Amino acid sequence: MKAIVCTKYGSPDVLELQEVEKPTPKSNEVLVRVYASSVTAADCMMRKGTPFYGRLFLGLMKPNISITGTGFAGVIEAIGEEVKLFKEGDSVFGETGVGFSTNAEYVCLPEEGLLATLPNNMTYEEAASICDGALTSWSFLKDIGKIQSGQSVLINGASGSLGSAAVQIAKYFGAKVTGVCSTTNLEMVKSLGADKVIDYTKEDFTKTDQTYDIIFDTVGKSSFSHCQGSLKAQGGYLSPVLIPLLLQMMWTSNESKKAKFSATGLRPISELRGLLNELKEVIEAGKMKLVMDKSYPLEQTAEAHRYIDKGHKKGNVVITVKHNKS
Ligand SMILES: NC(=O)c1ccc[n+]([C@@H]2O[C@H](COP(=O)([O-])OP(=O)(O)OC[C@H]3O[C@@H](n4cnc5c(N)ncnc54)[C@H](OP(=O)(O)O)[C@@H]3O)[C@@H](O)[C@H]2O)c1
Known part of the structure; x- marks a missing residue:
C-alpha cells in the first residue's frame, strides 16, 4: 500500500510517499480502508521533533513509528476473529494516537481503541478531523x-x-x-x-x-x-x-x-472514548460543525505540512486517499 513515511526529523521534505506492506489485523483489531486522514499542527511539531522533550515519546533521534498521521476516517475492510464491536463495511473514524500510521491507504487499530462509527451527517474528510x-x-x-x-x-x-x-x-x-x-x-x-x-x-x-x-x-x-x-x-x-x-x-x-x-491524546483510552461519544452526539444533533480548510491528496502530504507550518490555517486540513475499485 501507499503511505507517507518519515524516517528523520526535519522540514516537510523529510516526508516521502513509499510503497509499504499492507497491515494485517491482529485478533482484536480492525483493518480500515482509509478515505481521509488528518494533518494537524501537532503532526507538524512531531515531524520537526520539537519541542525536544516530545522525542522522549516519539523517538530520540528519529520517529520510532515512521508512518505519519493520527486522525482517520474510512471503511472497515477486515476484522480479527475476536472483534465484537464492529463489522466489515462499517464506516468509522478515530485516532491512533501514539500508534500514528494513518497517512496511508490502510491502518489497523484495536476495536477498543479510539474508534467510532461515522456520524450520519458527516463526510469522511470532516470525521477524520474530529479527534484533533x-x-x-x-x-x-x-x-x-x-x-x-x-x-x-x-x-x-x-x-x-x-x-x-x-x-x-x-x-x-x-x-x-x-x-x-x-x-x-x-x-x-x-x-x-x-x-x-x-x-x-x-x-x-x-x-x-x-x-x-x-x-x-x-x-x-x-x-x-x-x-x-x-x-x-x-x-x-x-x-x-x-x-x-x-x-x-x-x-x-x-x-x-x-x-x-x-x-488530551495521553488521557486513558476509556476516558477518550467517553468524551468522543459525547461529542459525536452533539455533532449528530447538528449543534456543531467541523470547519474545513484545505484538502490534499495523499501524494501531497508534504504540501499540507508546508501550509500548516505557516500558522494560519482556518479549522482543519485533511488528506484524501483514492482507492482503485476492486
Ligand atoms: N495539548 C493537547 O492535547 C493538544 C492537542 C491538539 C493540538 N494541540 C496544540 O494546540 C495548538 C493549536 O492547534 P490548532 O490546530 O488549533 O492550531 P492551528 O489551527 O494551526 O492555528 C492556526 C490559527 O491560529 C491563529 N493565530 C495565529 N497567530 C495568532 C495570534 N497571535 N493570536 C490569535 N490567533 C492566532 C491563526 O489565525 P490567523 O490566520 O487569523 O492569524 C490560525 O487560524 C498547537 O500548538 C497544537 O500542537 C495540543
Whole structure:
C-alpha cells in the first residue's frame, strides 16, 4: 500500500510517499480502508521533533513509528476473529494516537481503541478531523475548565482547529463567548456563534476592563501572567501548549486563578472514548460543525505540512486517499 513515511526529523521534505506492506489485523483489531486522514499542527511539531522533550515519546533521534498521521476516517475492510464491536463495511473514524500510521491507504487499530462509527451527517474528510481540535477542545472546556452556562469565555486563536471547535462548544454549554482572531477571520468566527469578536491585529484583549471566567488560549500565543488581570476571581487560563505553562501551573496551584494544561491524546483510552461519544452526539444533533480548510491528496502530504507550518490555517486540513475499485 501507499503511505507517507518519515524516517528523520526535519522540514516537510523529510516526508516521502513509499510503497509499504499492507497491515494485517491482529485478533482484536480492525483493518480500515482509509478515505481521509488528518494533518494537524501537532503532526507538524512531531515531524520537526520539537519541542525536544516530545522525542522522549516519539523517538530520540528519529520517529520510532515512521508512518505519519493520527486522525482517520474510512471503511472497515477486515476484522480479527475476536472483534465484537464492529463489522466489515462499517464506516468509522478515530485516532491512533501514539500508534500514528494513518497517512496511508490502510491502518489497523484495536476495536477498543479510539474508534467510532461515522456520524450520519458527516463526510469522511470532516470525521477524520474530529479527534484533533474538536475532541481536544471538548476535553479542555468540559473536563479541565468545567465550563458552566452563563460564564464568560474568551477563545484565543478562534479560527484554528481547536479554536473553531471551542467557540461552538462554549456556545453549546451556554457561555457568553468572545473569539479572538485576525481581520480576515472575524466573519467566520462570528458565524460559528461568537457573541463578540476581537481582532488581535488591532486590539490586545488583555488591555480592556473585560474579565472572563475562562480564557482558553488554543494557540498558546498569550501567557497566564499576561492574561491574569483579565480573569475573574477563580477564573482559569487553559492552554494546550505546554511551554511555558508547566511552571505557571506549579506557581498557581494554591492561587484562586489557575493555569491548566492537559495532553488530551495521553488521557486513558476509556476516558477518550467517553468524551468522543459525547461529542459525536452533539455533532449528530447538528449543534456543531467541523470547519474545513484545505484538502490534499495523499501524494501531497508534504504540501499540507508546508501550509500548516505557516500558522494560519482556518479549522482543519485533511488528506484524501483514492482507492482503485476492486
Ligand atoms: N495539548 C493537547 O492535547 C493538544 C492537542 C491538539 C493540538 N494541540 C496544540 O494546540 C495548538 C493549536 O492547534 P490548532 O490546530 O488549533 O492550531 P492551528 O489551527 O494551526 O492555528 C492556526 C490559527 O491560529 C491563529 N493565530 C495565529 N497567530 C495568532 C495570534 N497571535 N493570536 C490569535 N490567533 C492566532 C491563526 O489565525 P490567523 O490566520 O487569523 O492569524 C490560525 O487560524 C498547537 O500548538 C497544537 O500542537 C495540543
